[in-house]
Amino acid sequence: MRSFLLPIAALTLAATLTAPAAAAPDDRISLVRVDASPEQVAALGLDAVDGTADVVLHGRADAEHLRQKGFRWHTLVADLTADAARTRAADAAYARSVAVSTLPSGRTAYRAFADYDTDLDRLASTYPKAARTFTLPHRTLENRTVRGLEISHDVAASAHKPVLVVTGVHHAREWPSSEVTLEFAYDLLKNDGTDARVTGLLDQLRVVVVPMVNPDGFAISRGLTYEMKRKNCRVRDGQLPGPGECAASANRSYGVDPNRNYGAAWGDNGSSANRGSETYRGAGPFSEPEVTNVRDLVSGLQATALISNHTYGEVVLRPAGPEEDLYSALGTRLSSANGYGSSALRVGGMTERWSYYATAGFGFTVEIGTGNFHPAFGPGVVDQYMGTGTRLGLRELYLRAAEAAADRTRHGVLTGSAPAGSTLRITKDFTLTTATGQPVPTHLESALTVPSGGRFTWDVNPSTRPAENGMLDESWTLTCAPPGKPVAVTTKVLVRRGQQVPVDLAACAA
Numbered sequence: 001m002r003s004f005l006l007p008i009a010a011l012t013l014a015a016t017l018t019a020p021a022a023a024a025p026d027d028r029i030s031l032v033r034v035d036a037s038p039e040q041v042a043a044l045g046l047d048a049v050d051g052t053a054d055v056v057l058h059g060r061a062d063a064e065h066l067r068q069k070g071f072r073w074h075t076l077v078a079d080l081t082a083d084a085a086r087t088r089a090a091d092a093a094y095a096r097s098v099a100v101s102t103l104p105s106g107r108t109a110y111r112a113f114a115d116y117d118t119d120l121d122r123l124a125s126t127y128p129k130a131a132r133t134f135t136l137p138h139r140t141l142e143n144r145t146v147r148g149l150e151i152s153h154d155v156a157a158s159a160h161k162p163v164l165v166v167t168g169v170h171h172a173r174e175w176p177s178s179e180v181t182l183e184f185a186y187d188l189l190k191n192d193g194t195d196a197r198v199t200g201l202l203d204q205l206r207v208v209v210v211p212m213v214n215p216d217g218f219a220i221s222r223g224l225t226y227e228m229k230r231k232n233c234r235v236r237d238g239q240l241p242g243p244g245e246c247a248a249s250a251n252r253s254y255g256v257d258p259n260r261n262y263g264a265a266w267g268d269n270g271s272s273a274n275r276g277s278e279t280y281r282g283a284g285p286f287s288e289p290e291v292t293n294v295r296d297l298v299s300g301l302q303a304t305a306l307i308s309n310h311t312y313g314e315v316v317l318r319p320a321g322p323e324e325d326l327y328s329a330l331g332t333r334l335s336s337a338n339g340y341g342s343s344a345l346r347v348g349g350m351t352e353r354w355s356y357y358a359t360a361g362f363g364f365t366v367e368i369g370t371g372n373f374h375p376a377f378g379p380g381v382v383d384q385y386m387g388t389g390t391r392l393g394l395r396e397l398y399l400r401a402a403e404a405a406a407d408r409t410r411h412g413v414l415t416g417s418a419p420a421g422s423t424l425r426i427t428k429d430f431t432l433t434t435a436t437g438q439p440v441p442t443h444l445e446s447a448l449t450v451p452s453g454g455r456f457t458w459d460v461n462p463s464t465r466p467a468e469n470g471m472l473d474e475s476w477t478l479t480c481a482p483p484g485k486p487v488a489v490t491t492k493v494l495v496r497r498g499q500q501v502p503v504d505l506a507a508c509a510a
């Protein structure tokens with residue numbers, strides 16, 4: 001493999017040689033590809049596209065930074081904002097020429113901000129037995145709510161099933177990531193009962209979608225106030241932004257990168273301590289409400305698989321870890337559905353680096369498409385979701401993720417008997433550590449009501465927990481409270497990946 005870092009002596013020369021070609025760096029926002037590895041690019045503190053060697057240069061200073069570090073690059077898009085305006089013209093033409101797309105919703109154009117709430121409510125009211133909306137516990141910095149949809153057969157009685165979590169728009173400008181998340185919800189609900197594969201999956205698991213994790217940022221990008229906005233609205237650490245402050249042009253560079261703010265390996269490579277950086281990690285792990293929302297959601301579910309959607313790069317990313325063979329095989333199975341690549345990426349504070357190290361559920365970042373963060377709707381959303389040629393589309397990728405989430409060889413199962421209506425609860429408490437040595441107390445908790453008949457089968461994540469060097473032999477603490485009574489049984493249950501463990505709860509009936 002070639003070395004990407006030039007020797008020091010060559011740096012000055014390289015900078016001199018590339019100067020004429022790069023003489024245009026001005027205050028336009030451009031997209032460049034650096035001659036370096038994704039990890040080297042991530043370490044620059046610039047606006048890097050995760051898992052690729054592409055970087056968004058926000059004007060002269062960024063280009064100068066790259067030059068001073070001795071890197072070579074070439075320009076992919078000289079003016080991203082102008083490119084996006086051309087894309088909108090293409091979008092308008094597409095929407096005029098196509099009445100209904102092949103997408104599950106039939107949409108022909110990017111949703112506006114308000115369409116997300118409308119669609120979530122529409123799905124829940126059209127499919128009341130199989131879908132219900134929920135609101136995440138924390139309001140955003142600009143006081144918005146974050147909502148999602150839960151999907152399964154008899155969704156109100158599906159707490160025993162394993163869960164696939166799918167999220168979109170951690171990053172504001174990555175519009176396709178929220179589109180495809182919602183399209184997957186449409187897909188499952190519209191095809192339930194007619195498509196055997198979808199119907200079988202909704203028997204076996206719950207799918208939980210949160211299309212828009214970062215609505216404050218999305219409103220600014222989608223509203224074209226600052227179309228290339230990536231982060232959230234944290235203008236100053238620890239403070240709420242004043243009215244209009246986040247959108248003000250003077251504050252464009254501020255905000256926390258929600259996908260660097262999670263509490264596992266927070267502060268590690270690929271995240272910045274500088275609040276003006278596009279990969280600013282925040283004042284501390286889980287300092288941002290958008291991120292504690294996802295943490296609290298995932299900590300209360302048995303999310304045996306998780307997909308965090310982003311654009312772009314055509315790659316499925318996972319954290320490096322102790323179960324690399326199993327994890328990478330699954331990554332390849334997902335990525336091959338749509339002709340994407342698959343790789344492990346060591347970047348601090350990313351969603352699935354936390355979710356895997358906290359819950360042992362297999363999480364992935366899916367970097368959708370190529371060339372821009374929200375390309376024309378036809379190629380950028382319709383083709384990516386439905387597939388073209390030999391590419392089967394994100395649809396197939398997500399269905400494979402759902403199958404993996406339901407596959408009992410990949411997680412654990414608890415079985416037993418207790419009086420019908422008893423409340424079973426499993427909890428775990430442990431401490432994760434940031435790259436800066438800070439402790440991150442972590443609490444996982446899920447509950448189940450024992451069904452009539454008294455027998456339960458509960459799909460859970462392994463109680464054993466991934467650590468850098470192997471799996472830690474930890475247990476779930478399981479409690480049983482008979483209907484209307486206090487906890488009668490507290491017991492420890494060790495369950496490994498692929499194991500089914502019977503639990504003796506006789507004392508709960510006594």
Ligand SMILES: [Zn+2]
Nearest residue numbers: 171174310311
């Ligand atoms: Zn992203």
